[in-house]
Every structure is written in C-alpha cells, then in structure tokens.
Amino acid sequence: MSDITIKITDRNGVLHEILAPTDMAMNIMEVVRSYELAEEGTIGICGGMAMCASCQCYVKSAHELPVISDDEDLMLAEAFYVEDNSRLGCQIQITPALDGLEIELAPES
Numbered sequence: 001m002s003d004i005t006i007k008i009t010d011r012n013g014v015l016h017e018i019l020a021p022t023d024m025a026m027n028i029m030e031v032v033r034s035y036e037l038a039e040e041g042t043i044g045i046c047g048g049m050a051m052c053a054s055c056q057c058y059v060k061s062a063h064e065l066p067v068i069s070d071d072e073d074l075m076l077a078e079a080f081y082v083e084d085n086s087r088l089g090c091q092i093q094i095t096p097a098l099d100g101l102e103i104e105l106a107p108e109s
Contacts, residue, residue, distance in 0.1 A: 003020060006102075
C-alpha cells in the first residue's frame with residue numbers, strides 16, 4: 001500500500017495532516033468523509049457525482065490537478081463561496097502526484 005500525506009483545513013479552521021491511500025481509487029471527498037473531517041451529512045451529499053458542491057475545497061498548494069470537467073465547471077458556477085482555486089473534492093482522485101497537497105474545505109452552503 002502506498003500512502004501520501006495531505007494537509008486539510010476543516011470548516012472550523014483546524015489543520016489535519018492525514019495519510020491517504022493511492023491504491024484504493026479514492027478521491028478527496030471520500031478521504032474527508034473517512035477521516036470525519038466534516039459533519040455527517042454535510043459533504044458528498046450527491047455521492048461524488050459533481051452534482052451538489054458540498055465537497056467544494058480550496059486548493060492551497062501548487063499541485064497540478066486534472067483539468068476541470070464540464071460537469072464540475074457547471075456545478076462550481078452555481079455554488080456558493082467559489083474562489084479562483086475552488087475544486088470539487090469528489091473530482092480529485094488520490095494519486096502519488098498529490099503527495100503534500102494542501103486544501104481547505106469551503107464553508108457549508
């Protein structure tokens with residue numbers, strides 16, 4: 001198993017340095033849920049289909065991420081608290097290239 005380190009600031013401003021597996025096909029939203037970094041029922045409401053923006057996060061590090069899909073772009077266009085560095089956590093797969101990624105969870109809509 002190959003784990004990477006990700007720094008996640010939760011909605012209360014608390015920084016968590018967590019280990020995330022790269023061999024389980026997980027995404028950021030699923031990692032946040034598994035570590036219980038957001039209140040139950042407030043993240044991943046649509047199940048990771050890019051249809052609710054409850055997993056919106058701000059990418060704080062300079063990691064190169066996959067290009068935003070049309071579905072993600074449309075969802076962010078309708079979301080609250082969107083910034084230039086906003087992404088949907090459900091659309092960011094955990095890969096070795098993301099080691100050291102720093103994100104902050106967007107406020108709950």
